[in-house]
Amino acid sequence: MIIVRPLEFIIEQNTISKDNTAIWDKDKTYKINDEVSFKGYIYKSASDEDKHEEPDVYFDKWVKMRPTNENACFDDEVNTQSKDNKTWSVIIDVIESFDALAVLNANLSKIKIQTLDKRVIYEKSLFYRKSRTWWEYFFGRFKINKDDFIFFKYPINSKIKITFYALNDIANVGHILLGKKEKLGITIHPANLTYLNYSKTNTNEWGHTTVVDGKKAKFLEFIVALEKAHFDYYDDLIESIYNKKTLFIADESENGFKKLTTFGILKDYSAPIEDYDFLQIKLNIQGLI
DSSP states (O other): OEEEEEOOEEEEEEOSOOOOSOBOOTTSOOOTTOEEEETTEEEEEOOOOSOOOOTTTOTTTEEEEEEOTTTGGGSSOSSSOBOOSSOEEEEEEESSOEEEEEEESOBOSEEEEEETTOOEEEEEESEEOOOSSHHHHHHSOOEEOSOEEEEEEEEEOSOEEEEEEOSSSOOBBSEEEEEEEEEOOEEEEEEEEEEEEOOEEEEOTTSOEEEEOOOEEEEEEEEEEEEGGGHHHHHHHHHHTTTSOEEEESOOSTTOOGGGEEEEEEEEEEOOOOSSSEEEEEEEEEEOO
């Protein structure tokens, strides 16, 4: 199992189409339903008072609606996307060296990563065709990866430019994560995968059912075997990621289960201490929506 600990970074340039909502102005009078942009999010006025304070402080006067388009791929949700109809790029400066990068919930044709001196360190098409027979190889449809997990051979300690290439006039990205990968023992099968559906249904007296589409959350439960001699190190690592959005890759084998890769937070962790060379710890992961 691999854990990717997220690192903080600075966005130095973002060429995606910007949100055209006006920035909040402390000297302006706002009326009900007026929308403003503030610290990467769109807020809607909930009152007609003459003076409005900061939107992220006065919750009785402002309603947090959504992230701005340029911030959607950097917020805490995978479901919200930064959207464009053309190829766009970001320049990122990471505070410390990193060796892992994840692009989640994307609709793209290709990703390219290069240093600012234009040295390409990663380039990949998100089209693929998985075939089991010769017929599928020649006549099967191409599929598109929505998630891409990148592990560099060596730590990167420089600014990078990530270019997202449009696919049929669509270039959307749900989340970008940069971090450091940590090996955390061996996942023991079987693992338990659960989806929680937030959709709502309503059936009337004639039996007609309507569905209000909602979001979907993933829950993972699995056991990891650790060497007893390294338990203190792993325990400190797990403690450091509590309440932090983290990428969990439970099955890293070549033909493993992709569904056991989850971007989420650690909900529960238990570690029975036994007098053996290996210990078995239990992790419960809640995927972010």
